[in-house]
Amino acid sequence: MKELQGGGERVSQPRSVFVDEAVLDLNYIPSRLLHRDAELRFLTNLFRFIVDTPYEMSQRALILGGVGSGKTALAQKFGLNLKEEARRRRVRVEYIHVNCRESRGSLFMILQRAVRRLRPNFPDRGFSANELLDTLMRILDEEDTQLVLCLDEVDALIDEEGSDALYNLTRVQEERLEGPRRLSLICISKDPEKFRELDKSTLSTLQRNAIRMPEYTRPQLSDIVTSRAEIAYRPGAISPEIIDFISELATSEGGDARYAIDILWRAGKYADTDYAREVLPEHVRKATAIVFPAIRPEEIRQLSRHEKLALLGIARHFMHSRETKATTGEAELSYQVVCEEYGEEPRGHTQFWKYLNRLSGVGVISTALQASERGRTQLISLPKVPAEALERELTKIIEQG
Template identity: 30%
Template sequence: MVRASMSEDILEDIFAKAVKARIFKKRDILSPDYVPERLPHRENEIRKVGSVLAQALKGNKPNNLFIYGLTGTGKTAVTLYVLRRLKTKALELGLRVNYVYVNTRQRDTPYKVLSDIASSIGLRIPFTGLSTAEVYVRLVKALSRERGVLIVVLDEIDWLVRKRGDDILYRLTRIGNELPGDSMKVSIIGITNDIRFVEMLDARVRSSLGEEEIVFPPYNAEQLNDILSERAREAFYPEAIKRGVISYCAALAAREHGDARRALDLLRVAGEIAEREGSSYVDVEHVKKAWIQIERNRAKEIVSSLPLHARLVLKAILEATKDKPYTTTGELYEVYTNLAKKIGIEVVTQRRISDILSELDMLGIISAQIISRGRYGKTRIIKLSVDETTVVSALEEVSREKQQNFYHPNN
């Protein structure tokens, strides 16, 4: 009898724990790459992208399309959603319509982009050994033997252009001019999260890529709430989300320019934290912890991508704003120079520091607003725009990893 009851207790414990861990039903639903079946509040954008691409179903070359808007406004998701549906419809109708998706942040050279396009029509390009011009020639030749429509998506196109210029974009948007009339028709969809990139683009590239242009507006808190609720229904067990959690995530992400990726990350990380704590549900406290964790990771990621002098400038900003709300260009340069001397590296010019400040500002880690001081000329009001301890620990961690220990020069 004693034995029986003991084993009962053991099982009771195991079962209780298993029940407790019922938070995620399908975590993948919240992963950034998952394209959901429904995209609430993007009906207009789906309609616009759909009507541009629908030309492919008549055997025509759809106009090139330029899509821009802030991060997390659904540009990638909507584009892939429409393309999948288009492909299915084409199959139904017995038409040859294909697409290839290239993220140029990862596939960051013209060579890689062209190889990806080539392999989508079955042309294999060796990893190295050819010139980009030769790859292009082979691609053109292969395309001229094919029929149907090929839609090429170049996502995060600003990365490639910033690094390698816009020549590839110019060529691809006009590749049709090099192909005989009855060969495969190629349309380009260029996507960017960087609104400023739009103005940077050369006029002739903009006019060939932007035959059609669609701007994706940010989501507001209410819309994010709908998006999250729908995804959460599939991702979590019904009882796993406490009241108020979704709207809290939506409100936080709405403050960050209505970024749906931010909102989904928050919810996913909150769920992971709850699971790790052995909680049977996710509550607002888990979301608060998730927010801090995400901010830390983000700061760490940004800081570790910075070159040494940029990190030094950041460190100088920290020092110069220790007991006041902001610093200015002149003062910062002094603090920076002292730091550089202390660790024995050569200083860069004030001009270069000014560029670094603009970069840090763009990355969202500081704000460096230019103000006029009348006859004293211009200066910048420089302050951190993320939590100070987050930056300190990111800098410490990164300098430890890179073994450039300027953080504690005396150690």
């Protein structure tokens, strides 16, 4: 808004409650990791050899914990510290953090991202995943460096490729009996069950080096929210009561710091929309109405168009159903109707099945197999999100393109 002058009165530009909104971004790495000292120390000790006795060992570690328990933040912080320490000691190390879900669980895409971090102009075609793995090792040789590769949300990789991919990643280093050790792995998962199928030796090392992240308690969440709010918000724009309110909500969502920070951000957006000078409880309540713990608007945006349409179909189905579960057939039918509405050719059954897998991987739907007369059918439920609210949000996002 322009400043209006004349009549002696000045209406100044409405101020935002934020001074630095970017620190509330999903990918922001906090400068201080609170209440995770023991976990950070454990991880640092596991990989201490990289700077103490470079090239002599490789290591694997596993970080386990619920959504928003600080797994990603812990790994990223570890990576930054490691690089800093390596620089001080003049040791060559790279830390590469790849989110497997964003790479659609494809080993090829994950390795491609890793290779691109080291060689930005690496061509995007003409290689198989295994060739890329060899290429990665060769680049590490050429640069004479060590790499800690962090596979965040590794569940997606196991879902898509089975246990082979992880097996290959661990073997590629072990098969090089001679010469320097170069590749270490950190896996991150919210689901300990996922590792059941791995071969024994891969599994046992991972389990030995597993870090379990407990749920954050309410005072811990309050510290995390306060420290972030202090840099994101204008002084006085958010009161300790509001911070308490948000911490309380996130505590009942299983100590989910990500939920807390999402609410912290969206509440501020609503305050700005109202031209309010500070965040009020009603802004927080409005935020909780669209930030579902099971899926964030950002995550909805990251889904492909047809995954969004499939989810919209499921939401529509449950809006009009008295049942808690839907069959794959019902969901697919509803998806087809939605496709027609949006002028899209519905994809086939196999593809639809994949969309369901992805949606359940994200956590927005649950699926369970059930035996029936005609074999096994998959039942779908939407346990954590109100169908109507989801429908509204999805429609908005789909229509924005």
